Amino acid sequence: MNGGLRMTGGVAHAPSRATRMVILGVIGLVFAVPIVAMVEFTLRKGLEGGYDAARWIALFQNGFTGVYKTVFVGLSNSVTLAVGTVALVLLLLVPTMLLVHIRFPQFRRVLELVCILPISIPAIVLVVGLAPVYAVIARMFGSGVWTLAFAYGITVLPFAYRAIQSNLDGVDVKTLSEAARTLGAGWGTVLLRVLVPNLRRGILAGAFIAVAVVLGEFTIASLLNRINLQTALVVVSKTDPYTAVILSLLALSFAFLLLLLIGRLGASPRRSRSPRSSKGTL
Template sequence: MSAPVRMRGVHPGPGPVARWVIVGVIGLLFLVPIAAMVEFTLRRGLDGGYDLSRWAAVFGGGLTGDYKPILTGLTNSLVLAVVTVIVMLVLLVPTMVLVRIRFPSLQRALEFVCLLPITIPAIVLVVGLAPVYSVVARIFGSGVWPLAFAYGVIVLPYAYRAIQANLQAVDVVTLSEAARSLGAGWLTILLRVVVPNIRRGLLAAAFISVAVVLGEYTIAALLNRVNLQTALVVVSKADPFVSIIFALLALAFAFVLLLVIGVVGGRRPAQKASS
């Protein structure tokens, strides 16, 4: 076989040493503040030294005592995360697939609408959402789960990019035409043809949405709803160490989500053995 031809004017990219240096610098940018947070939670106070007493208090029943608001906020945030992911997937995925297959001329307009929320500060969104939620509260009650509609707006840019990157790598038009020639309906094409081929993008969009919801504070605070971040702010006024512990746990949870994306998204569906 002939050697690969190198294109003129195209840089081959950084070498192995440069890659490790870049990874090391980026790793330090993340590890230094995380290490400082861990060190802060292990301090014993004015006596000096370090111990695990605060971590033991959290995992040894602290959530049912003085830190019960955190348990309430965590429960509310998990409910919001689930509802937000459902709303996002039900509304966004069929719309993106339909535009890709039937209305490709609307691709730019859809991208503009989906990316618009990232350019609007959360405080500005709340000003517009406040009168809307006064009506929503009369219809659905003052529970926390209707806040998922607002969260569906703020996760839209991240979810769109994750799904769009996977959708562009799949020839959806050809797959849908082949399925229609075999008599498949729209719902069958969406669920049995398109969704399995963009599984990695859907997982990435779902997990990124969960991470955004668990870290959101502004909308929940200004709309007087209790979630994980607002509960941490309340508890941190009495014990700042506990809020840092739960911030570290949230970072660990986000890291696990990234691992799940890589493992589950990279796994290929098993093929049946030919008879």
């Protein structure tokens, strides 16, 4: 054991159980401390001190009416944008990456540069460049909130690309596609039934990151005058900061459940393990 790593023949392998527990504990604190602070803030009584759940009870009793209704509009818009962004990015990115990997490997660096480039551009600069484009989109397709999916697709492109590429590097897609084609499969069958199942982890990771980025995005929606979850929370915080934090906690819980649901849907189905009766032979 050396520095928390198991050594085999002088090569460091996976960290020990104690090291993993320490790392997970530190990461858990990073997430838990802000959430606990938010809960404590919403339970404060005020100058008289003490804690109660009056604000939570009042919010649910009033039925989220008035200005709080904006949060549900923003939440529904963000969920719609998350679905649209994931579909747009994956439907365009995955086939393109596979095509470059199989047929045009010389363009891999060019594709990587194009996909990684948006991460180096600040969101406000991106909005300035997209504003004239969105003026044309508004004239052609209207100014609905769903049009933000195009901008969000550019924003999440670097993260989705790296997630899928890391999985793609570990799969011999060229051999798999050639074997499937030799057996008479068409390109649609090769893509959907051979390659995509082998890239499930990378595609799922890209979807995770895309949903997280869309649900937490504020700058683009604010500057383009669209209502999403984050802009709606800012509107509520101007009138009632306590309720805005409560709604943020509820939105955070919803996002966690949504990501958990995506993980369940994308997980490989469990194989039924029925005991097989075997007869001994002499």
